Amino acid sequence: MDLKNKEYIDKIRSLAKEKNAVIFAHYYTRPEIQECADFIGDSLALAQQATRVDADILVMCGVHFMGETMKILCPQKKVLIPDMKAGCSLADSCKAEDLNELIKNEKLKIKNSDACQELIVVSYVNTSAEVKALTDVVVTSSNAKKIVDQLPKDAKIIFGPDHNLGSYINSVTGRNMILWNGACHVHSRFSLEALLELKAANPGVEVLAHPECKAPILAQSDVIGSTKALLEHTIRSSAKRFIIATESGILFEMQRACPDKEFIPVPPEVTEGVGCSCNECEYMRMNTLEKLYNCLLNESPEMHVDKEIAEKAISSIQRMLEMS
Ligand code: 13P
């Protein structure tokens, strides 16, 4: 079927109504997916909203771990995801068996030191269900500082997998968490040189960055926050122009919310012959209207999470929701 966006959106909306389905989309998805969704949000808002809606089917247009989190939180509901191959380089940078090894080593160090120290594992939501099952509390970029601030001051904390976010949280909480060495390939490739040029060409314009960006980018930023926090800042601020260092999908919602403002995206470093030279997450872009339509029509692909893993993982996600 070769339909235009508008026709697809109309068909998807009537199918969703017929099937009592709710469509969720992350801010990084294609504009037409955001236009079609019932609910758009950052990782935290999507997880919170999933537990509140009264629907038989939840469709998560985002990446795999977002669908997984939704299924863990709503095991009785059918959770669909338009493309099961929509992964996340950050989640992939932390395998459960490797994290388990680190946890065992750190527990042994505590035991050998005779210290009666508590070990707390904090994982970013961008992780697999298996990693969440090894985790004490999950965080997102919206609530990481607030949650780490509530943890006992004398506890030893392992934070993973995003090293940039972990360093930033260490700096704003005064903690010395043990950091996993993972990164998001999109956020770690923003060009400092290009950002400095943009700042020089646009004096006084605020720079807004996601905390998954590298420290030199964050050091040049005026506002550091989750996608939702950055969006809310652009709505609240009296400024008319902003330089944005995060995945460019967010520009759609920023522009929709503030039609009279200008958003200037920071470009990535250009690495000849390697990967994508844009600031888009190719996994998020795998969500297309055609796949969304087919997924709703066929009620497939459906997200399943191993029962035992889900039972272990849910407490770390629920702890996050309680502490947010
Ligand atoms: P948010 O938690 O800000 O939605 O970010 C999720 C993500 O994947 C960032 O790359």
Ligand code: SF4
């Ligand atoms: Fe994962 Fe990065 Fe894509 Fe976010 S932008 S989903 S962290 S790969």
